[in-house]
Amino acid sequence: xxxxxxxxxxxxxxxxxxxxxxxxxxxxxxxxxxxxxxxxxxxxxxxxxxxxxxxxxxxxxxxxxxxxxxxxxxxxxxxxxxxxxxxxxxxxxxxxxxxxxxxxxxxxxxxxxxxxxxxxxxxxxxxxxxxxxxxxxxxxxxxxxxxxxxxxxxxxxxxxxxxxxxxxxxxxxxxxxxxxxxxxxxxxxxxxxxxxxxxxxxxxxxxxxxxxxxxxxxxxxxxxxxxxxxxxxxxxxxxxxxxxxxxxxxx
Amino acid sequence: xxxxxxxxxxxxxxxxxxxxxxxxxxxxxxxxxxxxxxxxxxxxxxxxxxxxxxxxxxxxxxxxxxxxxxxxxxxxxxxxxxxxxxxxxxxxxxxxxxxxxxxxxxxxxxxxxxxxxxxxxxxxxxxxxxxxxxxxxxxxxxxxxxxxxxxxxxxxxxxxxxxxxxxxxxxxxxxxxxxxxxxxxxxxxxxxxxxxxxxxxxxxxxxxxxxxxxxxxxxxxxxxxxxxxxxxxxxxxxxxxxxxxxxxxxx
Numbered sequence: 392x393x394x395x396x397x398x399x400x401x402x403x404x405x406x407x408x409x410x411x412x413x414x415x416x417x418x419x420x421x422x423x424x425x426x427x428x429x430x431x432x433x434x435x436x437x438x439x440x441x442x443x444x445x446x447x448x449x450x451x452x453x454x455x456x457x458x459x460x461x462x463x464x465x466x467x468x469x470x471x472x473x474x475x476x477x478x479x480x481x482x483x484x485x486x487x488x489x490x491x492x493x494x495x496x497x498x499x500x501x502x503x504x505x506x507x508x509x510x511x512x513x514x515x516x517x518x519x520x521x522x523x524x525x526x527x528x529x530x531x532x533x534x535x536x537x538x539x540x541x542x543x544x545x546x547x548x549x550x551x552x553x554x555x556x557x558x559x560x561x562x563x564x565x566x567x568x569x570x571x572x573x574x575x576x577x578x579x580x581x582x583x584x585x586x587x588x589x590x591x592x593x594x595x596x597x598x599x600x601x602x603x604x605x606x607x608x609x610x611x612x613x614x615x616x617x618x619x620x621x622x623x624x625x626x627x628x629x630x631x632x633x634x635x636x637x638x639x640x641x642x
Numbered sequence: 643x644x645x646x647x648x649x650x651x652x653x654x655x656x657x658x659x660x661x662x663x664x665x666x667x668x669x670x671x672x673x674x675x676x677x678x679x680x681x682x683x684x685x686x687x688x689x690x691x692x693x694x695x696x697x698x699x700x701x702x703x704x705x706x707x708x709x710x711x712x713x714x715x716x717x718x719x720x721x722x723x724x725x726x727x728x729x730x731x732x733x734x735x736x737x738x739x740x741x742x743x744x745x746x747x748x749x750x751x752x753x754x755x756x757x758x759x760x761x762x763x764x765x766x767x768x769x770x771x772x773x774x775x776x777x778x779x780x781x782x783x784x785x786x787x788x789x790x791x792x793x794x795x796x797x798x799x800x801x802x803x804x805x806x807x808x809x810x811x812x813x814x815x816x817x818x819x820x821x822x823x824x825x826x827x828x829x830x831x832x833x834x835x836x837x838x839x840x841x842x843x844x845x846x847x848x849x850x851x852x853x854x855x856x857x858x859x860x861x862x863x864x865x866x867x868x869x870x871x872x873x874x875x876x877x878x879x880x881x882x883x884x885x886x887x888x889x890x891x892x893x
Contacts, residue, residue, distance in 0.1 A: 415790055420780035443783065485801070526797070527804055529671040532694065539666055542790045543797050546777070550736065553778055594881040606874060614865040623857060630845035631882050638888040 392495040392552040397423040398541060399460045399504040401512065406431035408508065410440030410448065411538035417444035419545035420552075424451040425460040425502075440538075457504065457516055465499035466491060469520035470540055472511050472533055480522050484544055487524040488551035503544050505537050570617040581621050582608060588628045591635040643746040643803040648674040649792060650711045650755045652763065657682035659759065661691030661699065662789030668695035670796035671803075675702040676711040676753075691789075708755065708767055709830070716750035716823040717742065717866070720763050720771035721791055723784055730774045731864040735795055738775040739802035745866075750823050754795055756788050769856055770826070772863045821868040832872050833859060839879045842886040 398416055403409050409431060413424060424447050431437070433448050441448055454460050461467045468487055482490065491501045504520060506512035517523060526543050528535060535543075573581070586604055589595035595603055616624070649667055654660050660682060664675060675698050682688070684699050692699055705711050712718045719738055722730075733741065742752045755771060757763035768774060777794055779786060786794075824832070837855055840846035846854055867875070 411787065411790075414787060417783045418779045418786050418790070442787070443785070483801070484797075527800060528669045529800075532668045534694075535669050536662065536665060536693070539662075539669070539790065539793045542793050546735075546794050546797075549778060549780075550734070589878065589881075592878075592881045592885050594878050603874070606871065610865060610867065610871050614861060616861065620857065620861055623854070627840065627843075627845050630840075630843045631885070634843045634882070634886045634889045638885045 392492055393420045393548060394422070395495045395498075395500050396421050396491065396545075396548055397425055397461070397464060397500065397502045398545070399425045399427060399457070399502050400429070400537065400541075401427045401457060401504065401516065402430055402507045403537065404430040404508050406434045406437040407440045408536065408538045409433065409451075410437035410442075410444075411536075412505075412541045413437075413441040413444040413447035413451075415538055415542040415545055417447055419542075419549040421545050421548065422447055422450070424448070426451050426453045427457050427460050428455055429453065457519060461502040461504070461519075463500055464502040466494040466501045466522065467504060467520045468502065468522045468524050469504045469512050469517045470506065470544070471517060471523040471525050472528075482522060482524055484524055484526055484547040485550075487522065487544070488547035490522065491548060492551045492554075503541075503548075505540055508537055570619045573616050573618050573621040577618065577621050578611070578616070581611070581616075581625060584625055584628050588631050588635070591632050591639075643743055644671045644799060645673070646746045646749075646751050647672050647742065647796075647799055648676055648711075648715065648751065648753045649796070650676045650678060650708070650753050651680070651788065651792075652678045652708060652755065652767065653681055653758050654788065655681040655759050657685045657688040658691045659787065659789045660684065660702075661688035661693075661695075662787075663756075663792045664688075664692040664695040664698035664702075666789055666793040666796055668698055670793075670800040672796050672799065673698055673701070675699070677702050677704045678708050678711050679706055680704065708770060709827075712753040712755070712770075713825065713827045714751055715753040715826050717745045717752045717773065718755060718771045718826050719753065719773045719775050720755045720768045721757065721795070722768060722774040722776050723762050730768065730860055731772070732774045732776055735775055735777055735798040736801075738773065738795070739798040741773065742799060743802045745823065748823065753826075754792075754799075756791055759788055769859050769863075770830075772866060821870045824867050824869050824872040828869065828872050829862070829867070832862070832867075832876060835876055835879050839882050839886070842883050842890075 398412065398421060400409065400412060416424060437448060438445055494501055526535060526540055585607060586595065590597055649663065649672065651660065651663060667675060688699060689696055745752055755763065777786060777791055836858060841848055
């Protein structure tokens with residue numbers, strides 16, 4: 392999907408924004424950049440802000456019109472600060488990425504079009520788009536930096552592209568965990584050991600246990616401990632019991 | 643939700659990045675910025691890049707340590723380029739926003755912590771976080787600009803805030819929770835107490851601590867303890883220390 396997406400900047404006035412756009416694209420695995428009638432040069436500021444994504448600047452197509460930039464694209468998505476006079480199919484970045492993914496799956500090229508720093512896209516340009524996307528900014532401060540808008544859209548495209556990788560085996564909290572989780576039985580033995588230790592140190596009165604073990608089960612139960620953690624905790628309990636036994640035997 | 647979120651930048655070296663962070667925050671309706679030991683000045687470059695979000699710079703708290711910046715926060719989320727040696731609960735920005743929304747619904751403050759431009763957060767800083775968030779960048783070009791990372795996270799926070807999801811107040815892990823979550827500071831005092839107790843019972847040798855406290859921070863950090871639980875744990879630690887003191891004094 393990501394190699395079917397083209398980022399199109401129209402009449403950008405700040406070279407730093409073009410550089411930052413290249414960096415944002417490369418971070419998200421998108422490489423195809425077109426500059427329509429750019430005002431800024433690809434100068435040293437652009438290179439600094441590209442920060443290692445210079446090949447995207449080097450390979451950028453520079454064209455005169457939006458038409459040329461999107462000629463081979465089937466889906467042209469315009470970024471819009473707000474809905475204009477003429478209502479247009481408008482979506483948020485997430486819905487936009489979902490539609491783009493669908494189009495990409497059918498072999499289509501997709502253009503994401505970003506307007507001028509000062510004034511965005513013109514109504515004429517917006518009307519050449521299949522779809523408008525609006526990043527939901529605060530209504531009192533709605534003007535996003537253009538490279539920031541590129542960042543958000545490219546991020547959503549990447550999230551959509553990555554979404555069909557369910558293989559979640561051996562994951563806990565989304566990361567490969569280093570050790571196997573403890574079994575139910577190992578946890579039960581831990582709770583027994585914990586309870587015995589709490590009695591030994593005089594913190595738990597077996598005759599009036601109240602809610603203590605319930606609260607501890609709730610705490611340790613929701614943490615999903617691995618085997619190494621359970622062993623570590625039981626080592627701590629053993630050391631605690633040793634102290635309690637010495638203390639009690641010497642009373 | 644958005645007014646319960648604090649953005650924390652650590653030792654930022656480029657003033658433009660601080661300005662761009664302020665703009666990204668304001669675009670998404672987030673106003674609370676803390677700068678920990680900043681290297682850059684809030685100079686004209688910062689003001690230019692803030693582009694109208696100058697009051698966020700004016701109101702930014704400048705502090706010396708991460709501790710001070712997050713002392714009143716119950717959920718501290720660190721941005722991480724990749725998983726480190728010891729895996730930590732890791733989520734993507736969308737999952738992160740969902741967890742933050744849940745915590746905010748219970749009245750908690752949330753900190754999103756961003757590291758140095760050159761090297762991110764240190765392992766020690768990451769270990770002070772409850773949760774790590776990773777923006778899924780291309781593996782061959784994974785270093786995001788810090789303000790771009792702020793933009794993506796703030797965008798996801800705003801998307802979560804705007805989503806009219808069912809009323810999840812008073813829920814934790816899907817069930818009604820009875821007490822307020824512990825603050826970062828309360829947790830840190832718990833860790834100190836825990837470490838001291840483990841030394842007292844001879845389980846932790848301060849000269850060769852190995853990874854013990856790291857593993858314990860990972861365990862208790864991911865469980866999101868409430869205030870009652872922390873008090874209960876500290877009661878257990880006190881009872882343990884009493885035994886250890888009696889035992890040691892009678893040797």
